[in-house]
Amino acid sequence: MTATTSTEHQHDLDTERGCYVYGVVAFADDLIPAGMAGLEKAPVRLVRHEAIAAVVSDIALERPPGRAADLVAHSEVLDALAGSTAVVPVHFGSVLADDEMVVEDVLAPGYDDFVHLLEELEGRVQLNLRATYVQETVLAEVVAADPEVAALRRHTRDLPEDAAYGERVRLGELVSRAMELKREDDASVLMDAVTPYVAAWSERGSGGGLDHVVDVALLVDTVNLTAVEEHLEGLAEAVHERIRLRLVGPVAPYDFVGGAGWA
């Protein structure tokens, strides 16, 4: 069967049901907690192929997933599983026709890669760490360090917004460059303090606002989770005058399975 989209085949999809795929795990009998529900509150189950299995639930194709509740359900299923087993997350919104197709198109052709990846992820979870500047403090450093910035600031700050446009742009440009240099330095100091304690890390590339320093996914051995959290708490305390640290997780290892499709 070839790939279709809901718009091209609206009529077919009105009555069809599909198989929504959350991720891939090493098969075990008691993996899915009783009563675990996924998208549309459908029961979550396993589709097994040899030593691995896809985590799936049935879904009505008349209403493709993509709502807020669907995103939340997708992440809740994966994060709950990640607490007890290694799991390879699948991209949100992936639906196959039926169980046979899950085996034939995903589990069988990707088998060796899945097994390898699951071994690598065994006993590990992901934490997302973001560092942002305490903007007032860091901007004050910039003003204090550069006489031209200080002079431009004195000149423009009490003028109406539409006055001194050229000076404002120049001020912003200088501040922006100074912040960029600080960011590079601070990001590398922070990462040096963090990376020795994690199994792997990956930049999350969220772009970043004016206050952005670091946004990174950390792969952490579960046995060390508490110690890593304590280390980060200590780090947050040490840098809190200039930088705020925000930690989300543990979550499923979304950033450590590669982005490309190989199944």
Add this chain to the structure above:
Amino acid sequence: MTQTQQRRGGGYLERPAPSGLADVIEVILDKGIVIDAYVRVSLVGIELLTIDARIVIASVDTYLRFAEATNRLDLYEKGGKDLGEFIGDMQEGGAAKKTSGAVKGVKKAITGGGDDEERRPARKTSSRRRRTEEA
């Protein structure tokens, strides 16, 4: 050294539960392996403004935002320490010592005592912009 397992009560590290939609989007958007799906859906009706708001390009607009932020400052100018000094303080501080002791254990456990064995280069996500694949 005695291992203390108590949770630090300092609370400097923000620990939001990833329950809000913006947090969930941020964690899972464009993440996970891509399979050859029968039906692949887009994020219908999801508010993606939170993502767009974070994209910053070097432009006059950005500069003006920096200028405005700088001019809003209520300056209390003071000598700044650089970050390395703060972190140095942490490692010398009494309370932090327990932490760094525990962390040394972590490092040993992860790397087998060596340095950086398992460190990987950062991977870039393929394309953050890809979010709608069907109309």
